[in-house]
Amino acid sequence: MGEEHLSDIDVQELRKIEDADFEEEWVSRRSRPWLLPLLLGTALGIAIALGGMRLLANRSAGQQNPVATKPAANLAPSxxxxxxxxxxxxxARTLTTTGTVTARDLIPVLPQTNGLQIKQVLVKEGDSVKQGQVLAILDDSVLQDQIRQARADVESKQADVGSQQADLASKQAAVATSQANVASRQAVVQQRLADVAQTKARLDEARKNLQSYQQLANAGAISKQELLTRTTTVATATEAVRLAEANVRSAEQDVLSAQAAVKSAQANVNIASANINSAQAAVKSSNAKVQQVRTQQGQTVVRAPVSGLIAEKLVRVGDVTGVPPQTQVGTVVGGTQKLFSIISDGSLELQALVPETQLSQVKISAPAQITSDLDNRVRLQGRVREIQPVINQQRREATVKIDLPQTNLLKPGMFARAVITINTTxxxxxxxxxxxxxxxxxxxxxxxxxxxxxxxxxxxxxxxxxxxxxxxxxxxxxxxxxxxxxxxxxxxxxxxxxxxxx
Structure with missing residues (x-):
């Protein structure tokens, strides 16, 4: 036991021993006078030591455990x-666990046009962006050349349309001429038919006259010469009818030829119309090509599909879209190189690991307090959003996803601690x-x-x-x-x- 724990009784006993020693020394001093100064000094030292021990004992008593059982003196309040x-x-009863901070929804930003060089990169990792904000600009010089070529092709096709339209007008004029010719030939046919009717009438009259003269000749009233004349007249009239009918047939053949010419001219018109349609379709195709290239030119501006935080910047000025560097082979999504990753709305979650034996205590929507061992400023209030159904077979742990409020104190990949409220009493x-x-x-x-x-x-x-x-x-x-x-x-x-x- 140290001197600071000596009781009053121990101190008194020590004094008695010291007094006895002092008397003994006094007798000895009388026989040896040179010991007197030495004894006085020794006594003074002992007295000082006793006083110090007394002071330490009193101080120790004042610093004793507050649960001491010895009551204090009845003093005034101090x-x-x-x-x-x-x-x-x-x-709240809680469960403490740890996990990794991750993005709740990580959106990849892909180029809309491949094979173009990155001209400008306007954001960096950690930047906050709005939906539609420009993230990067691609080099559109190749597309501008394509637009010029497409426009020249449009002008050429439009000139071809004009040429085809002129040819159509010529063919339509030919149709009109042929139709007029048909009408003219049909008029000739009508005239020839009239001639046929007239010659037939003359033939009929000549035949009647011949019959009359034949009777007169039989009666001896006229000469044979006159009968012969009438016979010749009938033959002449018959030939005239035959010629008139031949003329009708010839005129009708001319009408058929004219009608065939009309059909041919109309076919040429149809061909010219088809050529015009084809030329107009070519013009539309060329215009569509111009619009397509213009659309691609608009796609050379890479914009943010959602608002949030830039989690990854995977491109540099000079890179070619669709051709990832060897160090970024893993950034290809759906055959297209990923340019950026955005944490949608900046929303983070903590993927905490909970042992299988304690998983039944965790409930969806349970509150959780999030802290960080590295940053004492992190003291956030989260909530359990999802409990993954699959348990890790090696560690026998399940992943519990805890929604985090927006903060700039935590970033994906950081380690954090969660105290999940499992029930309240x-x-x-x-x-x-x-x-x-x-x-x-x-x-x-x-x-x-x-x-x-x-x-x-x-x-x-x-x-x-x-x-x-x-x-x-x-x-x-x-x-x-x-x-x-x-x-x-x-x-x-x-x-x-x-x-x-x-």
Missing amino acids: MTVTVAPVEITRI VGMAAPEKAVLPQPDGTTSVFILSGEDTVRAVKVERGESLIGGRVEIKKGVKVGDRVIVDGAGYIKDGDKVRVVNRQ
Whole structure:
């Protein structure tokens, strides 16, 4: 035992021993006068040592455990304190786990046109972007050449359309001419038919006259010469009818030829019309090519598909879209090189690992407090969004996804800790300042007895609560008044002055 723990009895015994030694030395001194100064010095040193031990003993008594059982003297209050009642409160039971911060929704940004060189990159990783914001610009010089060529092709096709339209007009004029010729030939046919009718009428008249003259000749009234003349007239008329009918047939043949010419001219018109349609289709195709290249030219501006944070920048000025560098073979999505990745709306989640044995305690929408061992500023309130159904067979752990509020303190890939609330119960709570840790590992509080006396009691501490409070599992009861401010400067049985009651 050290000198600071000597009791008053031990000190008195020590003094008796010292006095006996002193008397013995005094007798010896009378026989040896030179020892007197030495004995006086020794006595003075012992007296100083005793006084020091007494002082240490008193100081040690003043610093004893506040749960000491020896009551203090009935003195006037010497400490001003505040008190608070032990209250009933709802206490959250929690499960502590760790995990990795990841993007909740990582959107790839792909080029709309491949084979073009990156001309400008306007953002960097970590930048916040809005939907439609320009991220990069591609070199469109090749497309501009294609647009010029397409426009020249359009002009050529339009000239061809004009030529075909002129040819159509010529063919249509030919149709009109042929149709007019048909009409003219049909008129000739009509005229020839009239001639046929006229010659037939003459033939009929000649035949009738021939019959009459034949009767007269038989009667001897006319000469044979006159009968012959009438016979010749009939033959002439018959030939005239034959010629007239031949002329009709010839005229009708001319009409057929003219009609065939009309059909041929109409066919030429149809061909010319088809050529015009083909030329116009070629013009439309060339215009479509111009629009397509213009659209591709518009696609040389790479824009953000959603608002959020740039998580990855995978391109540099000079890279060619669709041709990823060897170091970025893994950035190809659907056969196209990924240029950027955006964390949609900047939303993050913590993928926490929970042992299989504790997974049943975690519920969807359960609140979780997120902290970081590396940054004490991180103190966020999250919520369980999803529990993945597959459990890792090696570690026997499941991944629990916890939604995080927007913050610039956490980034994908960082390590974080989550305290998930698994249920809530009713318990007792007191201000954390009132609960004092003791050297033996226990905790205690001072309870106000009466109006001005404190009593130390041991308690069992539970969960830390919001608002600077702590759960007390046992040792006190609801309504007990515990010392808050000043609790670390008093001891059991002290008189105190309460300045307010919380």
